[in-house]
Amino acid sequence: MNENELTGLLESLRRMGSDDLNVEVKESATTLSRDVWETVSAFANTAGGIIVLGVSERAGLVPVENFETEKVLNQFVSGMGDAGGRGKLANPPKYTIERVELQGTVVLVITIEELDPSSKPCYVIERGAQGGSYKRIDDKDVPLSSTEVLALASYGRATPSDRDAVAGAGADNLDETLVDRTIDRAFSLTPRAMRGAPDKQTKLERLNILDSQGNVTKAGLLVVGTYPQQFYPKLFIDVAVHAGTQKGMAGSLRFMDRTICEGTLGEMISDAVAAVAKNLRRTSTVQGVSRVDSLEIPEEVLREAIANAVIHREYGDRFCGQSIAVDVFDDRVEVTNPGGLYGGKTRENLFDGSSRCRNATLVKLMSIVPLPDGAGSPAEGNGSGIPMMIDVMRAHGLAEPLFCPGFDRFKVVLYRSKIEPVDHGGGLIVTALKHYGELGTRELAEHTGLTISQVRSRVNALIAQGELEPTAPATSRNRKYRLSERVG
Template sequence: MRLSTDVWESVSAFTNTSGGVLLLGLDERNGFSPAKHFDIDKVRDQFIEGIGDGGVSGARLGNPPRYVMNRADVDGKQILVIIIKENEIGEKPCYIKAKGIESGSYKRIDDKDVRLSTMEIYEYRNALVPSKADNTIVPESDINDLDPQLVSALIERKRQSKALLGASTREEQLERLNVVDKQGAVKLAGLLVVGKYPQQFEPKLLIDVAAHPGTEKSEPGMPRFLDRVLCDGSLPGAIDDALHAVVKNLRTVSHVRGVGRVDECEIPEAAIREAIANAVIHREYHPYFTGQSVSVDIFRDRVVVTNPGGLWGGKTLENIADGSSRCRNVILMQLMEEAPVSNSIGSTVEGQGSGIAMMVRLMRDRGLREPEFKASADQFTVVLHRPDVADIVARPVREDDTVVKQQRVEPTKRMEEFLALLDDGSEKSARELAEEANVSIETARRALNDLLRAGKIQATAPLNSRNRKYRVV
C-alpha cells in the first residue's frame, strides 16, 4: 500500500492555513473503519521520506511543515495520527515540488483542499519583503498630472525639514519627497497623494462605499443598494469623501447635556476614518491587486472595511494591536503623514502604530462592541459593529441621556405581521415571535429591528439580555 498523492495536497493545505490532522489507515468509503492491508510501518516511512526527513532527495514538498506523528488504536488495529503544524510567516507557501509553486500550493476550505490563487502565493512569498510598488513610475504620466495646490501644501509642510534643505526648485523638492524620480517621472505614491486625478491611470484605486438594506449583500427581495459612492481623486480627499458617504448612511445620536445638545454618528467618526485610512495605506499596490478597490460596506448591523492584500511584516491577528508600526508601502506612508486633511491642520495618518488601539478604545468608550479583525492571505477586513437601535431608542429622554433621530421606515408585510402578534398588549421574545410566525430567528430579529427603528415597538431589556422582550409602544 502506497500513500495517495492526495495526502500531499492536504499537507500543503493544512500547512498554509491553520494546521490540521491526518488520519492514515482509515477507509472513508467504508464508514471510516480500519483499511484492509494497511501496512503502518511502510506508510510511516513513505510519509517521513516524502516530507523530507528521510533525505532531501525524496522530499515531495517545498517549505515542508513541522509535524507530530502518533499511533492510535481503532477497532483493534493501529492507524497513524499526524498533526500538521501551520508554517510561520515567511515559510509559506508549502507546495508540491512536482507540480511547482503555482500549481502545487493549497489551502484548506472546510474539508476541501483548494489551490492558492496567484495573489495569495504572491502575498505569502512577500510577507516580509517591503513593497516597491508605490515607488514605481506611472507610465504616460508627468508632472502636469499633479495638483499644484496639493503640491504646494505638501511642500509648505516640509519646508523647514532636512528633506528640502538645499532644494531650490519645485522639481528638486518633489524628487526629495519621492513624488517624482530624478528624470521627473511621477511615482505611484506621489500620484495617489497629490495627483489631479490618479484614477485616469489606475481606475480601480479608489474607495467603493455601498449601503445595503439587510445584513448581507444582495439579499432576495431587497434592492441591491440603498446608496453607493465611488470616492476617487487624491487619497486624502477620497478618504474624506468616503467618511462622509458612510456617516450619511448611519444614524445620528444626540446627547442632551443641560440646555444644549450634541449630535454625533452612532459609530465614532474617528474610528471609521482610521479603518478607511489604514485600508488605503496598507493595501497591496502590486499590479496583481490594482484591479481591486478598497471597499466599505454598510449593513444594517455593521460597517465592513476591506482592503486587497493580507497582513504584512510579521503582523498577525494576535499582535495587530501591539503598537508597533510596520508598513509595506513606506513612501506612500511618508507622503500621507504630511498630506493635510481638508479643513484641518492635522494629517490623514500618524504612522505610529496606534491606529488599531485607537479604534478599539473609541468603540469601547462609546459602549460598543470592539472592532473585529479578519485576515486571509490576500485581504484584510475591519468590522465596526453598529449599536442596536433599541438600546438607545427604548429609554426615556433625560438630561445626559442619549436618543436617536428617527429614520423613516416603510412598513413591510413581515413588520405588519409581527406588529399584529404584539397588538394584544403582550410582551414576547424574538424566539417566541419567530415560532408564532414560523420564520427563522434571524428573520424575526430583522423585522423587530425595523419596527424598533420605526418607533412602533419597544425593547424591555438591553441587547443580548436573556430577558429581552418586545411590546407595542
C-alpha cells in the same frame, strides 16, 4: 493523542458527516493517498491541522482492514523530505506523527503546524507555486489564487511599489495647489527634508513625489495627483449600502445606496467617511449645557479603518485592478482592502502597537498632506491605530472591531449599536423608482424582493407621506407609481 481523544474527534466528524476545517481523514490502506500533499499544503498555509491515516470515511470513520502502518508512515516521512531524498513539498511545515490504537488496530495521527508567514506558501513541487499551493476552507483543500500566492511570497520582502514611476504621468498631472501646500507643510513638519533644496523639482524629489529622473511616482500621483484614476481606474473606494445583514437581500436592486469615491487618497478617505456616515444613525447626548450629536460608530474609528485600508493596501501592479470595498449592513460596517499582513505582522501580534510599513513612501507623504475636510493628516505610522479603535469602541459601549487577515486581503468589521430590526421596505421602493422611473406593484415586488402585500402597504404609507404619487386611479389596471417632485 490517546484512543479516547481520537474516538471523540471521529465522533464529532461523524455527527457532521464530513471532515472539517482542522481535520482530514484518509484511508491510505496500503499506500499513501496522492492528495495528502494538497492537505499538508492547505494546513501549512492556513492554520495547521490533523491528518488521520488508516481510517475509512466511506465506511463510517472506522479503521481500515490490514492498514500497512509502517509502509504508509515511511512514504509520508519521505514525501516530507526527511528520508534523505527530495520531498514532495517546497517549504514543508513542521509535523509530528503518532501511532494511536483505535478499535484494536493502529492508525496514524499526523499534526501539521502552520508555517511562519515568511516561509509561505507551502506547495506541491511538481505543480509549482502557482498550481500547487492550497488553503483550507471548511473540509476542502482549495488552490490559492495567483494574487494569494504573490501576497504570501512577498510577505517579508520589501517591494516598494509605491515608488514605481507611473508610465505616461508628468508634472502636469499633479495638483499644483496641493503640491504647494504639501511642500509648505513639509517645511513645518520635516524641515530637514527641504534643507538645501534649490528648486521645486528638488523638493518634489526629496518627498518622493518625483523620482531622480523627474518621473511621477505612484505615491506622488495618488497623494497629490489631479485625477489618479486616469492611470489607475480601479484604485477607488466602493461604498455600498445593503438592506439587511447580507449582500443581495434587496432583490435585483443589489444596493440601497452606492458611492464610488475617487480622487486623491485624501479625497477618497473623506468621501468614503461621508458616504458611510450618511447611512449610519446619529445619537444625541447632553454634555454640560450643550447637546452633542455623534455617529453610532465613532467617526474617528470609521476614519481610521478606511485610512488604514487605503494606506496599507497592496499597490503592486497585480493588485492595482482591485478597489477597496466598504460594505454597510444593518448590524455592521466592513472595510476590505487588497493585500494581506506584511513584514512580520501576524494574527498574534496584530494588537501589540508595533508598526510594519508596506508603503513607506506613501505613509510618509500621507503624514504630511492634510485631508481635504480639515480632519488632519490621515497617517501617523506609529502603530497606534488599532489600539485606538479598540479603546474608542469599548468606551462607546460597542463590540470591539473584528480584524480578519486573509492571504491577499484584510478586512475590518465595525459593529453598529444594537437596535430593533430595520424595515427597509420603503427605502427599497424609493430606490427602485429612482432607478427605473414608473413601476407597478408587481414590478416593485420583483425589483425589491418584497411580497405584493408588503409593497402595497409601504406604497400607501409613502403616498400618505407625499413621497410617491400614482399615475392612474386605484381602479385602473395600468396604475403605476413614481416619485413625487419633492423627492425626485
